[in-house]
Amino acid sequence: MGHTTHSDHDAPIAADGGRRPITEPAWPGGGSAGQAKYAFAPRVLAVLGLDLVVFTSLHAALTYIVPF
Numbered sequence: 001m002g003h004t005t006h007s008d009h010d011a012p013i014a015a016d017g018g019r020r021p022i023t024e025p026a027w028p029g030g031g032s033a034g035q036a037k038y039a040f041a042p043r044v045l046a047v048l049g050l051d052l053v054v055f056t057s058l059h060a061a062l063t064y065i066v067p068f
Contacts, residue, residue, distance in 0.1 A: 038044070
């Protein structure tokens with residue numbers, strides 16, 4: 001039995017039986033402009049705003065409680 005590395009063992013098997021990495025297709029509107037479009041989507045900003053409120057209130061509560 002030959003020695004194979006972990007990555008060789010887990011590599012997907014191509015249709016022709018060979019083992020080679022599978023590449024992912026390019027994203028539509030690729031590049032940094034396409035990433036910025038999804039990074040600053042309204043629902044992403046809403047979650048980030050909610051996180052800001054939760055962590056700010058938690059920090060304020062712990063800052064108030066810890067001295068006692």
